[in-house]
Amino acid sequence: xxxxxxxxxxxxxxxxxxxxxxxxxxxxxxxxxxxxxxxxxxxxxxxxxxxxxxxxxxxxxxxxxxxxxxxxxxxxxxxxxxxxxxxxxxxxxxxxxxxxxxxxxxxxxxxxxxxxxxxxxxxxxxxxxxxxxxxxxxxxxxxxxxxxxxxxxxxxxxxxxxxxxxxxxxxxxxxxxxxxxxxxxxxxxxxxxxxxxxxxxxxxxxxxxxxxxxxxxxxxxxxxxxxxxxxxxxxxxxxxxxxxxxxxxxxxxxxxxxxxxxxxxxxxxxxxxx
Numbered sequence: 278x279x280x281x282x283x284x285x286x287x288x289x290x291x292x293x294x295x296x297x298x299x300x301x302x303x304x305x306x307x308x309x310x311x312x313x314x315x316x317x318x319x320x321x322x323x324x325x326x327x328x329x330x331x332x333x334x335x336x337x338x339x340x341x342x343x344x345x346x347x348x349x350x351x352x353x354x355x356x357x358x359x360x361x362x363x364x365x366x367x368x369x370x371x372x373x374x375x376x377x378x379x380x381x382x383x384x385x386x387x388x389x390x391x392x393x394x395x396x397x398x399x400x401x402x403x404x405x406x407x408x409x410x411x412x413x414x415x416x417x418x419x420x421x422x423x424x425x426x427x428x429x430x431x432x433x434x435x436x437x438x439x440x441x442x443x444x445x446x447x448x449x450x451x452x453x454x455x456x457x458x459x460x461x462x463x464x465x466x467x468x469x470x471x472x473x474x475x476x477x478x479x480x481x482x483x484x485x486x487x488x489x490x491x492x493x494x495x496x497x498x499x500x501x502x503x504x505x506x507x508x509x510x511x512x513x514x515x516x517x518x519x520x521x522x523x524x525x526x527x528x529x530x531x532x533x534x535x536x537x538x539x540x541x542x543x544x545x546x547x548x549x550x551x
Contacts, residue, residue: 417463417547418509419451420492421516421530425550426450429542439525447540448493448533455496455528457516461507462490462532462547470503476531477519482507487538488546493531494520 427435427450434443461482468489469481476493480501483489492513499514507513516530523531534543544550 416509418460419547419550420459420462420490420532421451421453421457423452423457423529426452426526426529429544431540431542437522439522448491448531449543450523450526450529450531452527452529453516455516455518457530458512459492459495459514459516459530461509461511461513463488463509465490465507467501467503467505467507467513470499470501472497472519475520475522477521478514478517480513482513487536489535489538491533491535493533494518494523494529 427446427448429449430446432445435446436443437446463482463484465482465484467480468483469479471479471481473479473493478493478495478497478499480492480495480499481489482492482501494517495514496517497519501507501513516528518524518528520531523529532543534541534546
């Protein structure tokens with residue numbers, strides 16, 4: 278029988294009981310490493326508990342404050358250079374004096390600007406509607422120039438040469454020769470042209486502000502046209518003698534005015550007659 282070498286003997290051992298021994302050693306090493314990882318960090322000091330010692334620039338645990346040592350004597354009073362003991366000072370006991378130009382005021386955190394509050398929308402005040410501008414009063418003129426033969430008499434009575442009695446006279450008689458041009462006393466619209474048994478040929482013009490003018494005792498043929506718009510001073514006809522109840526009087530224009538359908542004195546509307 279051949280004698281086995283050491284290498285062959287070691288292989289036989291590893292193939293037998295040695296395999297289990299190596300496996301046990303590996304498991305034990307893994308267990309120890311896990312224990313150290315889990316529990317080994319608890320014994321290390323918390324970095325937050327360490328306070329910087331500004332005098333010697335090293336870390337001292339804050340959980341174990343250093344008690345003041347008695348005054349050094351002999352060699353200890355010479356400091357570390359002479360081989361004496363080193364006294365560790367608590368940073369809280371060090372009276373730090375500010376250097377010139379430095380500020381001892383604590384640094385405040387930056388102030389974050391707060392967003393300004395958005396003002397509540399305001400409802401604009403309602404705008405007052407302008408009141409409508411009243412229509413300007415129409416301008417008036419005398420329809421013919423001449424002497425006043427008879428004035429307006431609504432409540433008082435005047436004598437009629439033609440009729441031979443006293444009666445009301447709700448117009449103004451303006452003396453003018455036959456054929457004298459009769460003009461519209463103001464802007465307006467011709468509303469009527471007709472023959473009246475007493476007043477003769479008549480033209481009616483409607484003006485603004487509910488005013489109406491009547492021109493009577495005209496010539497039979499007039500210039501005005503029904504429903505046409507006329508301007509102040511436009512010729513509407515000529516003076517005639519068609520008014521029978523005033524035929525005894527000198528040729529004239531019989532002129533009347535109305536406001537809101539009621540007879541008024543033309544002198545209250547027309548400009549002052551010189």
